[in-house]
Amino acid sequence: MADEVTMDTLFGNFGVEIKSASVVENSRVAVEWSDGSATSLYPMLMLRDCCPCEKCFNPVVNSRLILFEHLLESSCSVSQLSYETDCVNIEWLDGHQSVYSTEWLYRRRLEREAIEKRLESVYTAVVDTPWTGSTPSEIIKSAKYDEILSDPQKVVEFTECMIKDGVFVIREAPDRHCLVEFLKTIGAKHQGTHYGDSEWVIKNIPTSKDLPNSSKKLELHIDMPYLAKPQQLQLLHCLIQSEDGGENKLSDALKAALILKEKKPDYYRLLSTVEVDFQFIKKYKENNTGSSVTEPLSYKKILKLDSLLFVEAWFEAFRYYWKILESNAIFIKSQPGDILAFNNGRVMHAREAFNSQQARQLEGVYAEWDYLLSAWRMAKVKLSKQVANGHC
Ligand SMILES: [Zn+2]
Incomplete structure (x- = not known):
């Protein structure tokens, strides 16, 4: 899989660490970064939906395994959250455990600038432009x-x-x-x-x-x-x-x-x-x-x-x-x-x-x-x- 094309491939070396992580407003997870980037907020529903554990995601074929029936309200609330510099651990109310690496979280930040950078790696910024020349x-x-x-x-x-x-x-x-x-x-x-x-x-x-x-x-x-x-x-x-x-x-x-x-x-x-x-x-x-x-x-x-x-x-x-x-x-x-x-x-x-x-x-x-x-x-x-x- 050395030549695998993923949205992560184009971001270069990664050296950011997690400074803190916590639940806010009962429906979001906040993450603070060591590089001074703005604190990132993630909806709990999104985190549960994108859980990278092997019950929820098959990394060999890059395929979701999680079913929508696992995304009911009772499954998408955080029961316990802890963090280290390189990951956030979440135990959900239904007992399911998820581990999100720093890299995984950093590259899925929802701040405008981060989204634009991510899109640049998937879609060219070039758009169809009417001809201006005449020859x-x-x-x-x-x-x-x-x-x-x-x-x-x-x-x-x-x-x-x-x-x-x-x-x-x-x-x-x-x-x-x-x-x-x-x-x-x-x-x-x-x-x-x-x-x-x-x-x-x-x-x-x-x-x-x-x-x-x-x-x-x-x-x-x-x-x-x-x-x-x-x-x-x-x-x-x-x-x-x-x-x-x-x-x-x-x-x-x-x-x-x-x-x-x-x-x-x-x-x-x-x-x-x-x-x-x-x-x-x-x-x-x-x-x-x-x-x-x-x-x-x-x-x-x-x-x-x-x-x-x-x-x-x-x-x-x-x-x-x-x-x-x-x-x-x-x-x-x-x-x-x-x-x-x-x-x-x-x-x-x-x-x-x-x-x-x-x-x-x-x-x-x-x-x-x-x-x-x-x-x-x-x-x-x-x-x-x-x-x-x-x-x-
Ligand atoms: Zn999972």
């Missing part, structure tokens, strides 16, 4: 594929850029089929769909009726809005790029929404409150299955509105929003070896038309925030261990 180089950060795989600091940067900007470019990736492995290696995970469970391919097939596999222009869009839970992150690996055209257009829907809110609050209210239902439509065939993609696809928007006037107003608002998206879009042309990673729920993507006689091929996968944030936490732990071992 790709001002907006999109990048790193080499091998750097991200070998340097946890680069995993942290990659993840934080994905959160803040919603977009990142990974350069110099291997030839093909590397996306699933890449995510796995950094501690994240790809997400399969009805298109398959590994990398899917977008390529120029001149005879294809399927728009993505043609050389035609693709409008700004997000992928799979028709799913109950649309794909969260997308990685597009450029294998072959057409010589003429084929640029990707990207636009920050968050930035556009804030501009809309400022300029046309009524439109903003309409678009942000009216639910639009997208449907995935496939011609019926006896052998259709969830993974069969044998027919040209089409998408249909269903507006859950109940009047002609409302539908007209919605389309007016949507057209205005679309103009903002277009006028704030940037263009980038991926080169073979580039992986364009973006937040599918925020950064809308499009493709310019290209010469239908030229080859163009991409591979893609989807991924989820939970696993990327897990990779971020793993990388933070590795970095803190490097600092502790004097590697930095």
Whole structure:
């Protein structure tokens, strides 16, 4: 369990002792610290609920064993309390005994500052921030594929850029089929769909009726809005790029929404409150299955509105929003070896038309925030261990 990730891992060395502990107001335990920190108060119910003894908690699998039926009033009152410099001992009214180490208590202090520090070790302080730059180089950060795989600091940067900007470019990736492995290696995970469970391919097939596999222009869009839970992150690996055209257009829907809110609050209210239902439509065939993609696809928007006037107003608002998206879009042309990673729920993507006689091929996968944030936490732990071992 040496590499176990816990909220305690990132706090560094621990040298604080308990000066005193006592029951206050019949429902709380107060602890005074040797380092001069403010006296900490803990609700008795919380202490009983989080009892670390082996009847209540299994440390091998980090799992609670205590049941809620053990948290009745009669069980959650302190009968006796004693303390030493390194622990607080509590005997509860029902006879159950709990021992809380100094470290355990100190790291679960409920003072605002302590809570914030604890949250920093679990959640990044970075938040999604609308684009302020107007060119790709001002907006999109990048790193080499091998750097991200070998340097946890680069995993942290990659993840934080994905959160803040919603977009990142990974350069110099291997030839093909590397996306699933890449995510796995950094501690994240790809997400399969009805298109398959590994990398899917977008390529120029001149005879294809399927728009993505043609050389035609693709409008700004997000992928799979028709799913109950649309794909969260997308990685597009450029294998072959057409010589003429084929640029990707990207636009920050968050930035556009804030501009809309400022300029046309009524439109903003309409678009942000009216639910639009997208449907995935496939011609019926006896052998259709969830993974069969044998027919040209089409998408249909269903507006859950109940009047002609409302539908007209919605389309007016949507057209205005679309103009903002277009006028704030940037263009980038991926080169073979580039992986364009973006937040599918925020950064809308499009493709310019290209010469239908030229080859163009991409591979893609989807991924989820939970696993990327897990990779971020793993990388933070590795970095803190490097600092502790004097590697930095
Ligand atoms: Zn216990």
